[in-house]
Every structure is written in structure tokens, then in C-alpha cells.
Amino acid sequence: MAKKQCGFTLVTVLILTSMASIVVLNSLRENIVQERMSGNFQKKMNSRLLAEKGVFEEAKLLQQALLDDKSLDIDGLIAATGNISGIGLIGDDATYNASIAKNAAGELEISSIGERYNGDAQSNLVARFGFTPGKGGSVFENAIVGCEGVSLSASGRIDSYDSSLGDYDPDNAEAAAVIGTIYKDKDVTLSGASTIWGSVHATGSIIFSGSSPIVGSLKANNSIEIDSNFTVSTDPLLPEGFPLDTAVGGDVLSGGDVIWKQGKILGVIRANNDLIFPNNSASTVLVNKNNDGLDVMYGNTLKAPAGLAAHLEQDGILYSDTRYNESPHVELVAFQDPDNFEASKVQCDPIDIESVVNDLTDPAAEDILVKHSTTTLVVGQPETRVIYELTPEIGQSKIENQGAYVWENWLGEPPATLNYQLATINEKIDQKVLKSGGFTLNNGILKVTGGDVTLIVNGNFKMTGDSFIDIAPGSSLTLYIAGKVTMNAAAGAITMKHGLTDTGKPVFSIYSGFSEANGIDISADSDLYAAIYAPKTDVSIVANGGFSGSIRGKTVTASGRGGIHHDLNLSNVSNGGSSTTTSKLVFLGWSYKAPTPLTAEPVEEPIKPTI
Structure with missing residues (x-):
């Protein structure tokens, strides 16, 4: 008689169904975990992007503050910038808050916290910037400035040195002294026996009749007259390679005429107007030491009443040839126009x-x-x-x-x-x-x-x-x-x-x-x-005696046996001069940090009943 197996199929199906259910439930659980992990990751990415936005917005404020005031130091920049906060485009619950501070190393740090879902996701981004403060202009950046004129008749040397490297030493002096005027059409007169280790810039004319050389260049908006009446310099020391019979060691650049009476010139001559040789002195020699094209250029005419001497030539071609008769377009020395102070590029009295x-x-x-x-x-x-x-x-x-x-x-x-x-x-x-x-x-x-x-x-x-x-x-x-x-x-x-x-x-x-x-x-x-x-x-x-430092006056007259030595270190005094350098921010790097957790409220202990 055959055995009866009623219900076996049902039991089998139930077992298989249970097993399938377990697999499905495990799969659902894993999917839920994966979905939550993906959601958390998305929240974290949102918060990080918000933190980055805070850094970028704060950096924009920094740059704007520097544009508004180029002379800010690091503390002034922090005060001028302040903090910033805002929301992202993805929702009102996406926020950022950024602040700026100076760390122990003297660097600027922008700290930005980005949040999503009311703080469920939070990222703290710190960006570091190196800061180089801008340098305001110095009114002492030149050796001698006479706003309305300079007259020098001293017999000592006019030169420069850097006091940050030590006290003045004539053996280590530099040829960086600059002498000039500022108001329109104001002259510089050079007489006496002062050797000028530097250059002269005049908004008017330069009249040079001294018995010692000028190591640098001459530049004037009107005329330049060279009548140096010496053959050997009285200065016991001159820069290396500087010939003793030289009048001007650099170029002669004039926005008007050049009147060349006598004296050896090592550079070139450029005259927007006339080049004049009053007496054709045989001592007049041009070297053009840097091979800077033509020895001379003049925009109008060459005038030589006694006829042009044979030695006034280049490659066998006299300076009277038409090849030299071309305007050099000498750029004028910046000046202050009394009729239009505000439009002037330079100021005699920038600090009022x-x-x-x-x-x-x-x-x-x-x-x-x-x-x-x-x-x-x-x-x-x-x-x-x-x-x-x-x-x-x-x-x-x-x-x-x-x-x-x-x-x-x-x-x-x-x-x-x-x-x-x-x-x-x-x-x-x-x-x-x-x-x-x-x-x-x-x-x-x-x-x-x-x-x-x-x-x-x-x-x-x-x-x-x-x-x-x-x-x-x-x-x-x-x-x-x-x-x-x-x-x-x-x-x-x-x-x-x-x-x-x-x-x-x-x-x-x-x-x-x-x-x-x-x-x-x-x-x-x-x-x-x-x-x-x-x-x-x-x-x-x-x-x-020796005068060291810097001089600026309405007019400046200098004489005496001693020299005048410009301290180049004075150009670092920020007090309103025309030259300035802009403050700079240099990005050094960034890092994410764990947000500072909120301080938990203390747990109150239960009150014990009294017996």
C-alpha cells in the first residue's frame, strides 16, 4: 500500500518562500544602507562645496579691500574685510559662514563652515594665504628735489648708499643719487666741483657748467646746456671704467635743445628740437658706449655757426647728415602743472x-x-x-x-x-x-x-x-x-x-x-x-661736513666742502610719496578639518529623596 505524502509540497514551498524572503530582506537592508550612505555622501559633498564657496566669497572681499586701499597691513586688511555668510543655490538649508584671522605664523587664514540640512552635514575648510603688505610711496626716495628749482655749487661728491648695510663709506658708495624738479618748467643749475654719482631730471632746463663729472644721465623737458670746463676730475674715486676726462657718463635726453659747448659724453644725445654746437670745441667727443644706434638724433636742425668740426661724426658721416635729423621723441619728465594740480602725474607736496x-x-x-x-x-x-x-x-x-x-x-x-x-x-x-x-x-x-x-x-x-x-x-x-x-x-x-x-x-x-x-x-x-x-x-x-639723508624743498640750494649722500634706505619710509607697491596675497594651500562639535549641555543628576 502506497504511503501518503499529503502537504509535503506545501512545506517545501513554504521553506523556499522563507528562504527567498530572507534573501529579499537582506537585499532590501543592504539597499537601504547603500542609499543612506549615498545620501550622507551627497550631504557631505554639498557641505564641502558650500565651505569652498565661503572661502571664495571671503577671498573676493580680501581682494576688494586691497583694491580700495593698497597700503593696508595684515591687521588693517582683516578689519576691512570682516566675515561673510550666505546660502547656496540648492536650498535655504544649504549655508556657509566664513571668517578671517591671522595665525601664529603671520599668515592669513580663511575658515569656512558649510552646512546642509540644518547641520546634519557639516564641513570646515581652512585656506591659508601668504600676505605681503604694500609699500606706500616715500617722499625721500630721491637725493635732492627742488619743486621749483635746484642750484648746486658744492665741491663734495653727491652720491648714494644704503644705511641698512652700514654707515656711509666713500669706497662703497653707489651711483644712484637722483636730483630733480617737479613744477613745470623749473631748472637745475650745476656749478662748482661736485661729482654727481647719479642722474639729473629737470622739468625745465639743465645748465651744467661744473668742473666735475656727472656719472649718470641728464634728462630735461626744455634745454640741456653742457659747458663742463675741466679735463681731469677732482674726485679721487670714480666708478670702475669711468674715464677721468668725462663730463656726462650717461645719455643726454632733451625735450627741447641740446647746447653742447664742451665735455666728453659716454652715452648718446637725443634732442626733440635743435642740436647746437656754439664753438666746435675739439675736446667735444662722443663715445656711445652701449652702441645705442645713432650717436645723435635731433628733431629740428643742427646748428654750428663756425662750421661742424670733422671729429663730430659716426662711421665717417658728419652729425649734420640727414640720417641724424629725426625726432627721437624723448619722453618728458613727469611734472606738476600749477594750472591743473589734480591731473598731474607727480605732486610736489603729496602729504599737504x-x-x-x-x-x-x-x-x-x-x-x-x-x-x-x-x-x-x-x-x-x-x-x-x-x-x-x-x-x-x-x-x-x-x-x-x-x-x-x-x-x-x-x-x-x-x-x-x-x-x-x-x-x-x-x-x-x-x-x-x-x-x-x-x-x-x-x-x-x-x-x-x-x-x-x-x-x-x-x-x-x-x-x-x-x-x-x-x-x-x-x-x-x-x-x-x-x-x-x-x-x-x-x-x-x-x-x-x-x-x-x-x-x-x-x-x-x-x-x-x-x-x-x-x-x-x-x-x-x-x-x-x-x-x-x-x-x-x-x-x-x-x-x-658730510650731509646724509634726503632733501625736498620748494627750492634747494646746496654748497660747501662736504658731500651729500642719499640714503637709499629712506625709500622704505611710507609717508605719501608717488611710488607705491600693491599688497599681495599668495595662496599657500587648504585643508579640511573636523568641525568643532557643539558643547553638550550638562546632564542633571536626579534629585535624591530625603529620608
């Missing part, structure tokens, strides 16, 4: 010094008279000498008495004591300054210590007799003066380390707001270092 000084001076300030008593102390003490000491916070008088600095009552009332005030200078607020009415140093010592000292003088500043200024290492003295400056110290001196302090200040500088004639008169037999800015008044320098 008269207004600056008027804002700083205090008409009620006390006069200071620093005298030297002729009384000699007894009891074996040395001759009494009054010292007026300036620090950034106080100015007071004293005498030296057995090594201690005190004031003796028998000298009478001491000069007024100055206490610092706060002022805004060059857009920097809360600067400590000392203010006085007038300041006279007569057989006394002005001692500067303790750092950068700014003295505002509402009257005249005088230094006469056997006086000197002693500026301690690491300190500086900046004078803003409304009146005249007279420094006629027969044996006086200014002792200091030349150049700039660690804070970027010239060790000694004079800013004059005086707007009448003859405002700066300096005559000294000893060495003097000064950065002088007096564009509204005349500057007269008699340098029988």
Missing part, C-alpha cells in the same frame, strides 16, 4: 604738509629756551651744560652734576616741561607727541632717548653755537615745524646711528609747514643726517 602741521600745532604751547650757562661750578666740577632730554612721553631739562642729571636752582627757572598728548599722524591715531611753541638750543644738548619721539613746534627751531643733538641707538626724532628751521652750529653735530629705526622711522627727520621764503637754513661743519621735507619753503644747505 601745511595742513598737517596746522592740525598738529598748539598755539598755546609753551616756548622752550634751552641755554648754556657760562658759569663754571666750583669744587672741581666740570663746566655746567644744560641738557634737554626728550622721550616719547616727556621733555625736561637737567644738568650733569657728578654723573647725576638734576636741575640746579641757581640756574633760575628751568625750561618748560613737556608732557605727551595724543594726535593722529599719517592716518595713525593715538600717536604720542610733545608740543612746544618755539625751541632754541644755544650751546646746549638735545638728548633723545626711549624710542620714537615726535616734537611739534609751533614757532621756530634754532640750533646755534656749540650745540648738538644726541639721539640714542633705537630712538628717533621727528620734527613737525610751523616756523623756520635754523641750524648754524659752528662745531655742533648730530650724533646717531644713521638710517631707520626698527619701527621704520628716519632717525632724524624734519617736516616743515612753513610757507614763506628761506624756511630751512642749515650750515654745519660736522656730519649731519636728516630727512628734510619742506615743499613750501626754500632749503639752503651749507655742508662743510
Whole structure:
């Protein structure tokens, strides 16, 4: 009898169905996990892209801030930029928040947090930028600037050096001194025996009749007259390869005429108008050392009343030939047109010094008279000498008495004591300054210590007799003066380390707001270092010792036995000159960081019941 198997098929189907269900459920679970992982990845990518957008938007603000103000330092740039936040295009729940800060290495860091789904996905992107601050122009970038004229009759050398590399040494001097004018049609007159290690640029004419050479070039908008009356330079040192009988070592470039009376020229001659040979001196020789095309070019005519000498030729062709009669289109020296100041490319007074000084001076300030008593102390003490000491916070008088600095009552009332005030200078607020009415140093010592000292003088500043200024290492003295400056110290001196302090200040500088004639008169037999800015008044320098620094005046007249040495390091003083360099941002890299978790709220412990 056959066995009965009722229900076996059903059991088999149920088993297979269960197994299939398990497989399907596992597959569904895996799909759900994969879907969630894909969703999380998409959220994370969204948050990362939002974080990147925040960096890019913050970087745009940085660039705009630099365009608005090229002279910003890193702290000013951070303050001008601020933070930024916004939303993405994919939804209101897609947000970014970016901020900027300076890290310990002095780099700029943009931190941007991107979020999606109200913080479910969050990315923190940090981008690093190197920052090079822009350098504002310096009014001391040239050796001598006479806005309305320069006249040089000194016998010492005019050259340049860099105080950041050490004190001036004639054996290591550089030929980078620049002399020039700024107002339209203003001349430079060169006489005397000063060898000029540099170039001369005139908005008017150049009249060169000195007995020493010019190492660089001459460039003038009107005419250039060369009548150098020497055969051998009086300068014991000249640049290597510079012939001793040379008048001009570089090119002669004129927007008008070139009047070539005598003197050897190593460069070329270019005249937009006439080339004139008044006497055909046989000593006139052209070298064209750089083989710069034609020796001479003139846009109008060549004039030689006595006939052109045979040696005035190139490759056997006289300078009167038509090949030389072509306009060289000499570019004019940039000038300030008094009829249109705003359109001028350069400015005589870019910082408006008269207004600056008027804002700083205090008409009620006390006069200071620093005298030297002729009384000699007894009891074996040395001759009494009054010292007026300036620090950034106080100015007071004293005498030296057995090594201690005190004031003796028998000298009478001491000069007024100055206490610092706060002022805004060059857009920097809360600067400590000392203010006085007038300041006279007569057989006394002005001692500067303790750092950068700014003295505002509402009257005249005088230094006469056997006086000197002693500026301690690491300190500086900046004078803003409304009146005249007279420094006629027969044996006086200014002792200091030349150049700039660690804070970027010239060790000694004079800013004059005086707007009448003859405002700066300096005559000294000893060495003097000064950065002088007096564009509204005349500057007269008699340098029988060496003068180092820079000079800018309405007109500048320099004479004396000593030389004038331009400190090239002064071009790093940012105080409103025409030359500027733009601040730069350099991308250094970026990295994603884990977002800072929110601080969890503390868990409250359950209250225990009391028994």
C-alpha cells in the first residue's frame, strides 16, 4: 500500500518562500544602507562645496579691500574685510559662514563652515594665504628735489648708499643719487666741483657748467646746456671704467635743445628740437658706449655757426647728415602743472604738509629756551651744560652734576616741561607727541632717548653755537615745524646711528609747514643726517661736513666742502610719496578639518529623596 505524502509540497514551498524572503530582506537592508550612505555622501559633498564657496566669497572681499586701499597691513586688511555668510543655490538649508584671522605664523587664514540640512552635514575648510603688505610711496626716495628749482655749487661728491648695510663709506658708495624738479618748467643749475654719482631730471632746463663729472644721465623737458670746463676730475674715486676726462657718463635726453659747448659724453644725445654746437670745441667727443644706434638724433636742425668740426661724426658721416635729423621723441619728465594740480602725474607736496602741521600745532604751547650757562661750578666740577632730554612721553631739562642729571636752582627757572598728548599722524591715531611753541638750543644738548619721539613746534627751531643733538641707538626724532628751521652750529653735530629705526622711522627727520621764503637754513661743519621735507619753503644747505639723508624743498640750494649722500634706505619710509607697491596675497594651500562639535549641555543628576 502506497504511503501518503499529503502537504509535503506545501512545506517545501513554504521553506523556499522563507528562504527567498530572507534573501529579499537582506537585499532590501543592504539597499537601504547603500542609499543612506549615498545620501550622507551627497550631504557631505554639498557641505564641502558650500565651505569652498565661503572661502571664495571671503577671498573676493580680501581682494576688494586691497583694491580700495593698497597700503593696508595684515591687521588693517582683516578689519576691512570682516566675515561673510550666505546660502547656496540648492536650498535655504544649504549655508556657509566664513571668517578671517591671522595665525601664529603671520599668515592669513580663511575658515569656512558649510552646512546642509540644518547641520546634519557639516564641513570646515581652512585656506591659508601668504600676505605681503604694500609699500606706500616715500617722499625721500630721491637725493635732492627742488619743486621749483635746484642750484648746486658744492665741491663734495653727491652720491648714494644704503644705511641698512652700514654707515656711509666713500669706497662703497653707489651711483644712484637722483636730483630733480617737479613744477613745470623749473631748472637745475650745476656749478662748482661736485661729482654727481647719479642722474639729473629737470622739468625745465639743465645748465651744467661744473668742473666735475656727472656719472649718470641728464634728462630735461626744455634745454640741456653742457659747458663742463675741466679735463681731469677732482674726485679721487670714480666708478670702475669711468674715464677721468668725462663730463656726462650717461645719455643726454632733451625735450627741447641740446647746447653742447664742451665735455666728453659716454652715452648718446637725443634732442626733440635743435642740436647746437656754439664753438666746435675739439675736446667735444662722443663715445656711445652701449652702441645705442645713432650717436645723435635731433628733431629740428643742427646748428654750428663756425662750421661742424670733422671729429663730430659716426662711421665717417658728419652729425649734420640727414640720417641724424629725426625726432627721437624723448619722453618728458613727469611734472606738476600749477594750472591743473589734480591731473598731474607727480605732486610736489603729496602729504599737504601745511595742513598737517596746522592740525598738529598748539598755539598755546609753551616756548622752550634751552641755554648754556657760562658759569663754571666750583669744587672741581666740570663746566655746567644744560641738557634737554626728550622721550616719547616727556621733555625736561637737567644738568650733569657728578654723573647725576638734576636741575640746579641757581640756574633760575628751568625750561618748560613737556608732557605727551595724543594726535593722529599719517592716518595713525593715538600717536604720542610733545608740543612746544618755539625751541632754541644755544650751546646746549638735545638728548633723545626711549624710542620714537615726535616734537611739534609751533614757532621756530634754532640750533646755534656749540650745540648738538644726541639721539640714542633705537630712538628717533621727528620734527613737525610751523616756523623756520635754523641750524648754524659752528662745531655742533648730530650724533646717531644713521638710517631707520626698527619701527621704520628716519632717525632724524624734519617736516616743515612753513610757507614763506628761506624756511630751512642749515650750515654745519660736522656730519649731519636728516630727512628734510619742506615743499613750501626754500632749503639752503651749507655742508662743510658730510650731509646724509634726503632733501625736498620748494627750492634747494646746496654748497660747501662736504658731500651729500642719499640714503637709499629712506625709500622704505611710507609717508605719501608717488611710488607705491600693491599688497599681495599668495595662496599657500587648504585643508579640511573636523568641525568643532557643539558643547553638550550638562546632564542633571536626579534629585535624591530625603529620608
